[in-house]
Amino acid sequence: GDSVTQMQGQVTLSEDDFLFINCTYSTTWYPTLFWYVQYPGEGPQLLLKVTTANNKGISRGFEATYDKGTTSFHLQKASVQESDSAVYYCVLGDLLTGNTGKLIFGLGTTLQVQP
Amino acid sequence: EAAVTQSPRNKVAVTGGKVTLSCNQTNNHNNMYWYRQDTGHGLRLIHYSYGAGSTEKGDIPDGYKASRPSQENFSLILELATPSQTSVYFCASGDWGTSQNTLYFGAGTRLSVL
Numbered sequence: 079g080d081s082v083t084q085m086q087g088q089v090t091l092s093e094d095d096f097l098f099i100n101c102t103y104s105t106t107w108y109p110t111l112f113w114y115v116q117y118p119g120e121g122p123q124l125l126l127k128v129t130t131a132n133n134k135g136i137s138r139g140f141e142a143t144y145d146k147g148t149t150s151f152h153l154q155k156a157s158v159q160e161s162d163s164a165v166y167y168c169v170l171g172d173l174l175t176g177n178t179g180k181l182i183f184g185l186g187t188t189l190q191v192q193p
Numbered sequence: 194e195a196a197v198t199q200s201p202r203n204k205v206a207v208t209g210g211k212v213t214l215s216c217n218q219t220n221n222h223n224n225m226y227w228y229r230q231d232t233g234h235g236l237r238l239i240h241y242s243y244g245a246g247s248t249e250k251g252d253i254p255d256g257y258k259a260s261r262p263s264q265e266n267f268s269l270i271l272e273l274a275t276p277s278q279t280s281v282y283f284c285a286s287g288d289w290g291t292s293q294n295t296l297y298f299g300a301g302t303r304l305s306v307l
Contacts, residue, residue: 110294121197121283121298122236167235171294180226180251181296183236 080105082151082170084184092192097155099187101168104149111144111151112169112181122167122183125153160191196220199284199299206306212271214302216284224287225267226296227251227259229280236283242267274306 084101091097103109110129114122126135131146144151151168168184196219206212218225226241238251240259248259256278258270267286271278281303287296 119300121285121300122296123298124295127294180238180241183228185233185235 080107080170080182082168082182082184084168084187086187087185088188088190090190090192091158093159094157095191097158097162097189098152099154099166099168099189100150100152101184102148102150103144103168103170105170109144110171111142112171113140113142113153114167114169114183116165116167116186118164125166158189158191160193163189163191165189197284197286197297197299199282199302202300202302204302204304206271206274206304208275208306210274212274212278212304212306214269214271214282214284214304216267216269216299217265218267218284218286218297219265220286220297221264222286222288222297223264225261226285226287227257227267227269228283228285229253230283230301231280239269239282276306278304279306280304 082101082103112127113125115125116122126137126142128135128144135142140155142153165186165188167186170182198217200215223244227239228236230236237253239257240251242248242261245263260268281301283298283301285296285298
């Protein structure tokens with residue numbers, strides 16, 4: 079079945095460090111991939127989306143691209159801040175076949191940024 | 194600003210009791226969703242709806258019912274609550290297939306079944 083795999087459960091960085099989070103996906107659809115972010119006590123919210131392989135999604139200093147050949151999707155930020163501490167979810171969705179709007183979430187990567 | 198409101202925010206229930214979780218959205222979105230979030234499982238889809246009067250089973254529907262009486266409201270019902278249903282539940286709304294293609298989540302309901 080369709081799935082996403084996030085291997086990094088927890089990432090701890092210092093302010094101004096470079097962030098790189100990777101996930102892999104599996105689907106028979108035409109995927110759109112998302113990164114959702116969840117801050118403590120809140121629901122997930124969209125950070126950015128990428129609808130086409132090798133295109134770049136950019137939001138709030140974060141960048142993401144996905145590679146159809148390796149079925150990988152990554153999120154990066156050049157310089158993290160303490161306020162970026164949150165859980166980041168890699169999410170697979172199907173837009174082109176008029177599917178239900180169901181999203182498949184990875185297990186999440188908890189980012190802790192130390193001052 | 195898109196708004197999804199869940200109530201209650203916290204709930205303690207007894208095993209075998211009936212629990213209703215409510216969700217209201219002011220986004221005028223057609224689609225609404227119920228997810229549960231558990232450590233080690235991420236977010237999993239329980240039920241969803243395409244509009245008033247419609248409910249569809251998600252990936253883990255057993256033990257849950259859903260009701261969508263209006264465009265704005267979507268409820269999740271646990272007829273006979275069990276301790277395994279202790280979790281954090283999130284409601285979301287969205288208009289899939291539009292240029293937005295974004296789900297908007299509520300702040301969650303923390304349910305403990307004792």
